[in-house]
Amino acid sequence: MPSKQRLVLDEFLPYRLSIVTNRASAAIALHYSKRFGLSIPEWRVMAVLGETPGLSARQVAERTEMDKVQVSRAVQSLLAAKRLTRGADKDDGRVARLSLSERGLAIYREVVPLALDLEREFLSVLNAKERAALDATLTKLSLSLNRLRKA
Amino acid sequence: MPSKQRLVLDEFLPYRLSIVTNRASAAIALHYSKRFGLSIPEWRVMAVLGETPGLSARQVAERTEMDKVQVSRAVQSLLAAKRLTRGADKDDGRVARLSLSERGLAIYREVVPLALDLEREFLSVLNAKERAALDATLTKLSLSLNRLRKA
DNA sequence: GTTAGATAGTTGCATATGAAACTATTATGT
DNA sequence: ACATAATAGTTTCATATGCAACTATCTAAC
Numbered sequence: 485m486p487s488k489q490r491l492v493l494d495e496f497l498p499y500r501l502s503i504v505t506n507r508a509s510a511a512i513a514l515h516y517s518k519r520f521g522l523s524i525p526e527w528r529v530m531a532v533l534g535e536t537p538g539l540s541a542r543q544v545a546e547r548t549e550m551d552k553v554q555v556s557r558a559v560q561s562l563l564a565a566k567r568l569t570r571g572a573d574k575d576d577g578r579v580a581r582l583s584l585s586e587r588g589l590a591i592y593r594e595v596v597p598l599a600l601d602l603e604r605e606f607l608s609v610l611n612a613k614e615r616a617a618l619d620a621t622l623t624k625l626s627l628s629l630n631r632l633r634k635a
Numbered sequence: 636m637p638s639k640q641r642l643v644l645d646e647f648l649p650y651r652l653s654i655v656t657n658r659a660s661a662a663i664a665l666h667y668s669k670r671f672g673l674s675i676p677e678w679r680v681m682a683v684l685g686e687t688p689g690l691s692a693r694q695v696a697e698r699t700e701m702d703k704v705q706v707s708r709a710v711q712s713l714l715a716a717k718r719l720t721r722g723a724d725k726d727d728g729r730v731a732r733l734s735l736s737e738r739g740l741a742i743y744r745e746v747v748p749l750a751l752d753l754e755r756e757f758l759s760v761l762n763a764k765e766r767a768a769l770d771a772t773l774t775k776l777s778l779s780l781n782r783l784r785k786a
Numbered sequence: 787g788t789t790a791g792a793t794a795g796t797t798g799c800a801t802a803t804g805a806a807a808c809t810a811t812t813a814t815g816t
Numbered sequence: 817a818c819a820t821a822a823t824a825g826t827t828t829c830a831t832a833t834g835c836a837a838c839t840a841t842c843t844a845a846c
Contacts, residue, residue, distance in 0.1 A: 491747045493682055493698070497754050498659040500773050503700055505656040507780035508649040523802090531644055542824060547644070549654055553804060556826060578811045578824040596642045603648050609779040610772060617768045621761060622651050628760040629658035674832090693794060704834060707796060729794040729841045 512602055516595050525550060525558040527595065530567065530584060534592040537583040540573070544582065567591060663753055667746050676701060676709040678746070681718065681735060685743040688734040691724070695733065718742060 493499045509524065516522045522530070528548045533539060539547070545555045559582060562568040567588035573579035584592055607615060644650045660675065667673045673681070679699045684690060690698070696706045710733060713719040718739035724730035735743055758766060 489748075489751075490686075491682060491750060492686060496750070497758065497769075498656070498663055498750075499679075499682075500777070501652065501656040501659055504773055504776050504780060505649070505652040506700065507777070508652060511780060512649055525802095528650075531642060531650075535642065535644060540824075549657065551804060552825070553827090554802090556824095557802090560826090576812070576824080580825080597640075599642060599647070599649075600640075606776065606779045607648065609775045614768070614772055614775075617765070618648075618772050621765055621769050621772075622655055624760045624765075625655050625757065626651070626658070628757045629655060629662060676832095691794075702834065703795070704797090705832090707794095708832090711796090727794080727842070731795080 508606065511606070512599060515598055515602070520591050520595065522591075522595075523558070523561075525554050526562055529555060529558045529562060529582075530588060530592055530595075533568065533582055533584050534589070534596070538581045540579045540581060542579075562588065659757065662757070663750055666749055666753070671742050671746065673742075673746075674709070674712075676705050677713055680706060680709045680713060680733075681739060681743055681746075684719065684733055684735050685740070685747070689732045691730045691732060693730075713739065 513524050513527075516527055528550060529544055532544050532547045536547075541555050541559055542552065544550070544559075545552045548555070550558075559568060559570070563570060565587075566585055569583050569585045571581045571583075573581055610618065664675050664678075667678055679701060680695055683695050683698045687698075692706050692710055693703065695701070695710075696703045699706070701709075710719060710721070714721060716738075717736055720734050720736045722732045722734075724732055761769065
């Protein structure tokens with residue numbers, strides 16, 4: 485007893501999610517790319533390292549769900565721009581510990597309020613209850629999809 | 636009076652949306668790419684044409700929020716695989732009218748139930764009320780983001 | 787009717803991406 | 817201790833992407 489037989493894109497959840505996500509990413513990326521020359525992968529790396537300094541590249545990849553290659557390249561260009569520091573792990577010679585440099589931190593401190601402002605701006609169409617519901621729903625979906633992926 | 640000053644990725648809406656979207660897209664793409672050799676852009680073109688035959692490439696691009704270049708290339712490979720038909724518009728010589736061929740339609744009819752099944756599967760963690768709320772919220776966000784983009 | 791500007795769609799080029807192979811280091815089994 | 821397997825991270829290569837320039841057709845203004 486399926487509820488739908490036809491596929492109507494405007495009602496298809498994965499499609500709708502991708503539209504909303506792309507618009508949101510584009511809106512934010514517009515700001516920090518123009519102002520700081522940051523790509524989306526670069527900004528993601530900076531965002532996790534701002535939140536949690538001293539992560540390894542692998543941990544950054546896990547945390548952001550980015551490809552390890554993508555992380556490696558983002559880290560390289562951020563290092564070249566002196567926005568990150570890289571230090572050896574004291575126990576494991578393969579691992580490099582990454583953190584924001586002073587310069588990186590300065591950018592981080594500028595981008596964060598900007599990102600939060602934008603988030604507030606497009607969340608402004610939702611009331612408190614709707615936001616809480618969205619929050620809970622995204623958490624559930626995230627877990628559900630994670631299970632699906634492994635299955 | 637900002638409610639947040641720190642950026643915590645796990646609480647940042649655009650980030651969470653992108654995680655959920657990527658997982659959903661990956662889960663679905665896995666199925667139709669392995670089985671039919673369809674890329675995401677190709678599948679999107681087929682999806683709109685299955686829903687509304689006879690669109691022009693520009694209309695497909697609008698409908699899917701894809702780049703016109705991406706549409707052009709997806710159409711080319713679908714034509715090469717004889718999954719689409721392309722006909723001249725009777726009024727406008729620039730426009731090509733696109734539709735699924737018999738072969739394309741056959742694939743479409745196989746992929747649609749598969750996509751709907753997957754949607755049902757990962758929506759299964761939400762009850763009716765939550766689904767309705769998500770639906771309404773995505774609509775609001777989509778409009779809100781659309782305004783932001785133009786501003 | 788002719789010219790200037792818009793629009794549909796394609797192509798060229800430079801960059802972005804990801805799978806797979808690679809290097810270096812660490813962990814494990816014997 | 818030594819061989820084998822696993823892991824961190826980089827590089828290679830083939831493909832995907834998107835902007836900008838292009839062709840062809842259509843529209844509008846005069």
